[in-house]
Amino acid sequence: MSWWEADDDEDDVFDEADVRVRPNPKANRPRTKRRPAHEDAVIGRVLGVDRGRYRVLIDEDGPEERETTAARARELRKTAIVTGDRARVVGDTSGDDGTLGRIVGIEERTSLLRRSADDTDQVERVIVANADQMLVVVAAADPPPRPRLVDRYLVAALDAGIRPLMVVTKTDLADPGEFLAHFDGLDDLRVFRSAHGAAPTAEIGRALAGHSTVFVGHSGVGKSTLVNALVPDAGRATGHVNTVTGRGRHTSSSTVSLRYRGAAGSGWVIDTPGVRSFGLGHVDPANVLGAYPDLAEAAEDCPRGCTHLPGAPECAIQAAADAGRIGSSRVDSLQRLLETFAAREDY
Numbered sequence: 001m002s003w004w005e006a007d008d009d010e011d012d013v014f015d016e017a018d019v020r021v022r023p024n025p026k027a028n029r030p031r032t033k034r035r036p037a038h039e040d041a042v043i044g045r046v047l048g049v050d051r052g053r054y055r056v057l058i059d060e061d062g063p064e065e066r067e068t069t070a071a072r073a074r075e076l077r078k079t080a081i082v083t084g085d086r087a088r089v090v091g092d093t094s095g096d097d098g099t100l101g102r103i104v105g106i107e108e109r110t111s112l113l114r115r116s117a118d119d120t121d122q123v124e125r126v127i128v129a130n131a132d133q134m135l136v137v138v139a140a141a142d143p144p145p146r147p148r149l150v151d152r153y154l155v156a157a158l159d160a161g162i163r164p165l166m167v168v169t170k171t172d173l174a175d176p177g178e179f180l181a182h183f184d185g186l187d188d189l190r191v192f193r194s195a196h197g198a199a200p201t202a203e204i205g206r207a208l209a210g211h212s213t214v215f216v217g218h219s220g221v222g223k224s225t226l227v228n229a230l231v232p233d234a235g236r237a238t239g240h241v242n243t244v245t246g247r248g249r250h251t252s253s254s255t256v257s258l259r260y261r262g263a264a265g266s267g268w269v270i271d272t273p274g275v276r277s278f279g280l281g282h283v284d285p286a287n288v289l290g291a292y293p294d295l296a297e298a299a300e301d302c303p304r305g306c307t308h309l310p311g312a313p314e315c316a317i318q319a320a321a322d323a324g325r326i327g328s329s330r331v332d333s334l335q336r337l338l339e340t341f342a343a344r345e346d347y
């Protein structure tokens with residue numbers, strides 16, 4: 001069992017039917033006693049979840065801003081409520097010590113970042129709601145960068161409609177040039193590089209202002225160090241990673257929202273625990289190609305229904321790679337992901 005499952009409330013298994021929040025035509029019928037209208041509900045931002053208790057920020061930036069603790073109503077038993085969700089809370093929302101509100105619903109999400117245990121696992125885990133950016137934290141060395149893991153982060157972000165950014169840490173230890181060349185084809189990808197062992201926090205901060213940015217990265221890349229530099233009172237535990245288990249001492253910590261306040265304005269940093277794998281079982285294979293704009297462009301010349309897999313007849317992506325117009329590592333990366341989906345069809 002990975003730490004994700006260990007951390008997850010069993011009820012948090014994502015179920016499309018359970019989290020559908022679009023207005024439904026029957027919604028205006030008189031409500032029964034069993035489903036009260038909750039007109040007195042206040043809406044707040046879910047900052048974090050711990051053993052079935054949600055920390056919810058109410059009246060954000062308002063005169064009565066406060067953090068409350070809430071449990072979820074019984075009717076939401078099967079609904080995944082995650083960091084970043086906008087929750088409707090009733091009951092005691094004073095935030096006073098010992099009080100507990102009740103979450104009776106969640107607002108429609110603008111984005112949803114999900115993962116599954118592996119590519120063939122249809123059970124999805126919801127990580128973060130309503131993020132509009134993803135900052136992928138990669139180390140130039142120690143641990144060595146893993147282009148394929150980064151590809152997976154990027155695909156997950158693009159599939160969810162989340163804009164990816166990248167920061168390369170530990171450039172004092174190695175030159176990330178070769179690694180970064182792997183992403184040359186992703187024109188939209190903004191990359192920040194640390195210099196002399198320090199991340200360009202002012203520059204990153206400007207990109208965070210006005211956004212909700214989820215930070216992802218393999219354990220040990222320096223993500224907590226970066227979060228602490230950006231959000232001085234974050235207090236995220238940093239430390240050496242056990243290279244055998246891949247676990248740092250803070251891997252049990254859960255996903256939390258932290259407020260970034262900088263010269264350019266405020267924003268939200270959503271810190272996730274170090275992810276060792278990133279399954280894409282929930283991604284529509286057709287969306288994978290969309291994560292590679294250069295390859296998608298080349299694919300316009302592919303025969304209809306082209307799989308783009310190695311050996312696919314007249315595949316224009318393969319032809320472009322053979323002609324040196326596209327880096328073969330990118331085609332290789334795309335093909336590996338597509339092969340994963342091809343294998344999944346057999347299940």
Ligand code: GDP
Pocket residue numbers: 169170171172173194197198199217218219220221222223224225226237238239240241248274
């Ligand atoms: P996390 O697991 O991604 O949260 O990583 P941490 O922030 O705990 O950092 C792991 C280790 O890398 C710590 O010992 C940090 O001091 C170190 N570290 C972080 N950033 C840098 C950097 O830019 N250069 C070097 N040399 N070490 C760094």
Ligand code: ZN
Pocket residue numbers: 299302303306307308309312314315316317318
């Ligand atoms: Zn093709």
